[in-house]
Amino acid sequence: xxxxxxxxxxxxxxxxxxxxxxxxxxxxxxxxxxxxxxxxxxxxxxxxxxxxxxxxxxxxxxxxxxxxxxxxxxxxxxxxxxxxxxxxxxxxxxxxxxxxxxxxxxxxxxxxxxxxxxxxxxxxxxxxxxxxxxxxxxxxxxxxxxxxxxxxxxxxxxxxx
Amino acid sequence: xxxxxxxxxxxxxxxxxxxxxxxxxxxxxxxxxxxxxxxxxxxxxxxxxxxxxxxxxxxxxxxxxxxxxxxxxxxxxxxxxxxxxxxxxxxxxxxxxxxxxxxxxxxxxxxxxxxxxxxxxxxxxxxxxxxxxxxxxxxxxxxxxxxxxxxxxxxxxxxxx
DNA sequence: TCAAGATTGATGCAATTGCATTTAGTTGTT
DNA sequence: AACAACTAAATGCAATTGCATCAATCTTGA
Numbered sequence: 489x490x491x492x493x494x495x496x497x498x499x500x501x502x503x504x505x506x507x508x509x510x511x512x513x514x515x516x517x518x519x520x521x522x523x524x525x526x527x528x529x530x531x532x533x534x535x536x537x538x539x540x541x542x543x544x545x546x547x548x549x550x551x552x553x554x555x556x557x558x559x560x561x562x563x564x565x566x567x568x569x570x571x572x573x574x575x576x577x578x579x580x581x582x583x584x585x586x587x588x589x590x591x592x593x594x595x596x597x598x599x600x601x602x603x604x605x606x607x608x609x610x611x612x613x614x615x616x617x618x619x620x621x622x623x624x625x626x627x628x629x630x631x632x633x634x635x636x637x638x639x640x641x642x643x644x645x646x647x648x649x
Numbered sequence: 650x651x652x653x654x655x656x657x658x659x660x661x662x663x664x665x666x667x668x669x670x671x672x673x674x675x676x677x678x679x680x681x682x683x684x685x686x687x688x689x690x691x692x693x694x695x696x697x698x699x700x701x702x703x704x705x706x707x708x709x710x711x712x713x714x715x716x717x718x719x720x721x722x723x724x725x726x727x728x729x730x731x732x733x734x735x736x737x738x739x740x741x742x743x744x745x746x747x748x749x750x751x752x753x754x755x756x757x758x759x760x761x762x763x764x765x766x767x768x769x770x771x772x773x774x775x776x777x778x779x780x781x782x783x784x785x786x787x788x789x790x791x792x793x794x795x796x797x798x799x800x801x802x803x804x805x806x807x808x809x810x
Numbered sequence: 811t812c813a814a815g816a817t818t819g820a821t822g823c824a825a826t827t828g829c830a831t832t833t834a835g836t837t838g839t840t
Numbered sequence: 841a842a843c844a845a846c847t848a849a850a851t852g853c854a855a856t857t858g859c860a861t862c863a864a865t866c867t868t869g870a
Contacts, residue, residue, distance in 0.1 A: 491767075491770055491774075492766045492767075492770060493766055493769040493770040493773065493774035494774060494779050494782065496777075496779040496780075496782035496783050496786070497769060497770065497773050497774035497777060497779070497782045498766075498769055498774075499782065499783075499786050500773055500777065500782040500783075500785045500786050500789075501672075501769045501773045503785070503786050503789040503790065503793065504665075504668070504669050504672065504773075504785075504789060505669060505673060506715065506793060507665070507789040507790075507792050507793040508665050508666060508669040509715070510715075510792075510793060511662075511665065511792055511793075512666060545818085546818080546819065547817085547818065547819080554667065554670070554671070556857090556858075556859095557818085557819070557820095558819090558820080558821080558857085558858075558859085559856095559857080559858090560819090561819060561820060561821085562820090562821095562856085562857090564819095565820095581817090581818075581865075581866070582818095582864080582865060582866085583817070583818040583819070583863095583864060583865040583866070584817090584818055584819075584865090585818090585819080605653045605654055605659075606652075606653075608654040608658060608659055608662045609652050609653060609654040609658065611792070612654065612658050612661055612662045612665075612792060613652075613654035613655060613658035613659075615791050615792050616657075616658060616661065616788070616791055616792065618655050618657040618658070619657075620788055620791065621655070621657035621658045621660065621661040622657050622660075622661075623784070623788060624661045624664070624665075624785070624788045624789075625657070625660050625661050625664050627777070627781055627784060627785045627788070628661075628664040628665060628668040628785075629664065629668075630776050630777055630781065631668050631671075631672055631772070631773060631776050631777065632664065632667060632668040632671060632672075706848085707848075707849065708847085708848060708849085717827090717828080717829095718848085718849070718850095719827085719828075719829085719849090719850080719851085720826095720827080720828090721849090722848095722849060722850060722851085723826085723827090723850090723851095725849095726850090739848095742835075742836075742847090742848075743834080743835060743836090744833095744834055744835040744836070744847070744848045744849070745835090745847090745848055745849075746848085746849080
């Protein structure tokens with residue numbers, strides 16, 4: 489127990505932290521400059537838009553997005569405030585509810601995807617060959633132990649996002 | 650302009666975001682469980698401890714750590730409040746100041762490194778061969794366009810941290 | 811069937827962040 | 841010297857986060 493990491497592992501750790509923070513910052517800033525809300529809104533709208541009949545339980549959204557329960561609750565508050573989603577009652581489970589994306593929500597999601605895709609291309613895509621990107625995925629997956637779910641299961645949906 | 654990213658690039662982006670957030674969360678939580686302050690404190694203490702005579706200008710710390718100016722200012726406030734650093738007047742430039750690490754600061758930095766190193770090993774090191782870690786660094790560096798500075802310049806110091 | 815325990819979602823409160831601005835001091839130009 | 845432009849650091853304020861807890865409902869297993 490308590491073995492020390494190799495220099496290589498430590499470097500990988502450092503770069504993982506620094507590079508993602510830079511890249512994320514750059515992408516978020518691009519979106520903001522074009523007047524769009526934070527990425528988390530996009531993620532939520534995407535999940536909702538892909539769900540059957542455009543609705544999800546908050547708890548499902550929470551699991552997809554890997555964020556804490558109270559974050560989900562407040563994110564939904566904001567989406568609802570902006571008219572991007574509505575809360576609907578859930579008859580199966582009266583503790584719960586459904587959150588349904590609105591037309592405005594779908595529209596925003598699509599518009600954001602344009603800007604978002606361009607930003608990904610600008611800050612990731614054009615710096616990496618497809619082969620390198622795949623290799624990077626592999627290596628990251630070794631760390632993640634399951635980045636799975638989310639993206640993989642609905643590969644078909646990607647082109648339409 | 651405005652070309653769309655490939656599936657591979659998009660996947661790499663997604664994994665970069667998700668994996669670092671998981672790994673960071675896991676490491677931070679390990680540290681917290683052992684009663685240590687946030688990682689940012691460690692980073693700052695490390696920078697200070699490596700600086701000649703253990704002191705830096707806030708603006709230098711800011712550049713090393715890649716955080717906004719006001720964050721640095723407040724981080725220093727906290728370190729000073731806890732007796733881990735002291736503010737010293739800067740005669741060369743009276744707008745500025747020096748921040749000097751205290752003995753308590755150096756001690757905490759060393760203690761944190763034990764826990765931190767173990768956490769890196771647990772969440773990164775043991776999941777990746779050294780060769781894979783190096784490859785990961787390379788790929789991330791392609792994105793970062795300069796993760797450089799910080800770590801690379803003072804490789805000698807690493808074993809002693 | 812009923813109590814114990816688990817799950818869903820919201821929320822009060824304190825701590826932290828982000829933004830914009832302020833204060834103070836420095837530098838460069840004429 | 842005088843002024844404009846710039847840099848260093850702090851801070852007020854609003855927004856966001858994290859934590860703990862709550863209320864309501866469900867599940868279960870004796």
